[in-house]
Amino acid sequence: MSNLEKNKVTRRDALKLIGVGGAGLLIGATGIEAATDKVTNFFTPNKVDASELLPFYGEHQQGITTPAQDFMYLASFQLETTSKNEIKTLFKKWTEAAATLSEGKEIGDSDVLSSPPADTGEAIGLQPMKLTFTFGVGPSFFDKLSIQSKRPSQLKDLPHFPGDDLREEWNGGDIAVQVCANDQQVAFHGLRNLIRIGRGIVSLKWMQHGFQRSQGSDPSGSTPRNLMGFKDGTANPNPKDKDEMNKHVWIQNDNTPTWLAGGSYLVARRIRIRVEEWDRSTLNDQEATFGRHRQSGAPLGEKDEFAELNVKKKDSNGNLMIPADSHVALARGNGKVKILRRSYSYTDGLDIQTGKLDAGLLFVSFQQDIEKQFIPLQEKLAKMDLLNEYIEHNGSAVFACFGGVKKGSYIGEGLI
Ligand code: HEM
Structure with missing residues (x-):
């Protein structure tokens, strides 16, 4: 048949x-x-659309300034070897696999009856769905391979911030792979096959899935909402603005080693939201917490989501329109420190210890300089953000994401 x-x-x-x-x-x-x-x-095939394909090779890695796809997996691996050669071989295999998978093709030979198929098969016949892979290495990667001298000085574990409640099972890792796609099965297939290729050389330390509203449910492409019901991403720098990206996202100073040039530092924070508490707070409190209106996403006192956010504006009684300890007032500061946020919502079902939902934000940001951008920002937020009443940071990791890969080359070439 x-x-x-x-x-x-x-x-x-x-x-x-x-x-x-x-x-x-x-x-x-x-x-x-x-x-x-x-x-x-329901079963009739959709036409293959070339716009569904984002090539793996290019000036920068995909998945950083790429408009956020609907689903993501962020996986953190630990090395099971201290051999540089084995890691180099793995990086070559991963590069080849990522390039093939992002074209919507199967990897390897899967029609030899006497051996297990090379490709796990769940994406056979599916479109690429804007599948992207983003690879990076964490601080411990350099220790384990005894190449400490190559570790960029700012690639180190983040300091402890007030209120941090970090769990080892959600922290750190030697290698990160972020896989995003507009189809969860395609994204999972991409990651699963990398895990499989890496078996014996690397193992998973943690893995977190992420989602946002699907683009199908919001064809107008408006700013997605997080699980607190607020538009999240409004004041992000524009990924299409090359000057902004060169200034805030891409690592590219004179001392940057070739493997990192055109790359970016990724900070991941698994932030659990106390949704039950949040759901009991008044709309007034919710809006004061963020400093924006829930419905429109506009700064408090304004109507338009993209209206200028003036943290000094006062009402007729002389009170600040946007509370000084609201999330956006603190995160905006003087407006000079910018990061590119590319976060996703997550839910891991029920927390059986408390009977509450384990759901929140897998906060991911890309920046050129962790010490000048993420750390001062988070120090400020951790101390006095009104949002702290409703959230808890329980995972943290930093990775240096490689620069873009040219055809014929491979991720991390020049590093090992
Ligand atoms: C669960 C945790 C968080 C939630 C729910 C959240 C949510 C939001 C929302 C709703 C906005 C306003 C809309 C927008 O401009 O995107 C915003 C803005 C922002 N957030 Fe967060 N955020 C969280 C954590 C963080 C963290 C950890 C950082 C960085 C350390 C951060 C940095 C920023 C920045 C830089 C802005 C833009 C401020 C501006 O320039 O207007 N956020 N966030």
Whole structure:
């Protein structure tokens, strides 16, 4: 039987799907045909769209200034070897696999009956769905391979911030791989195959999935909302603005080693949101916490999401419109320190210890300089952000993401 035939919905299936059982409900023949047609359409192939493909090779790695896809996996690996050669070979294999998978193709030979298929198969026939891979290395990578002299001086674990409640199972790691796509199965398949290729050389330390509203449910492409119901990303620097990206995101000074030039530092913080407490707070408190209106995303007192955010503006009674300890007032500061946020919501179901939801924000930001950008920002927020009442940072990691990879080269070339 051909795949097409297998996928065809039988009339009997269609009847089940539209809820017509043996209860004797009468439906006209044309009604059944129309319903059957609709259900059959459910399986009809979409046209392959070239815009679904983001090539792996390029000036910078994908997944940094790429507009955030619907789903992400962030995986942190630990080395199971101290051999530079084994890691080099792995990096070459991962490069090849990432380039092939981002084109929507299967990896390796999967038709030899006497051996396990090279590709795990769950993305066969699926489109690339803007699948991207972003690779980076953490501070411990350099220790484990005894190449400490190559570690960029600012690539070190973040300092302890007030209120941090970090759990070892969500911290650090030697290598990070961020996989994003507009289809969760495609994204998972991408990561799973890298895990498989790496078996024996690296193992997973932690892995977090992330989601946002899918672009299908919001064709206008408005700013996505986080799990606190607020638009999140409004005041991000524009990833299409090359000058802004050169100034705030890409690492590229004279002393930058070639493997890192055009790369970026990734900070990941797993931030749990106390959703139950948040859901009990008044709208007034919620808006004061962020300093923006929930519905429109506009700064308090304004109507438009993108209206100028003036942290000094006062109302007729002389009170600040945007509380000084609100999230945006503190995060904006003097407006000079900018990071590129590329966070996703997560939920890991129920916390059986407390009976509460384990859900929050997998905060991910890219920056040129962790010490000048992320650390001072987070120091300020950790001390007095009104948001702290509702959140708890329980995971933290930093990685140096490689510069873009040219065809024929591989991730981290020049590092090991
Ligand atoms: C669960 C944790 C967090 C939530 C729910 C959250 C949410 C938000 C929201 C709703 C906004 C306003 C809209 C926007 O401009 O995107 C915002 C702005 C911002 N957030 Fe956060 N955020 C969180 C954590 C953080 C952390 C850890 C940092 C960095 C250390 C950060 C940095 C910023 C910055 C730089 C802005 C833009 C401020 C401006 O220039 O207007 N956020 N955040």
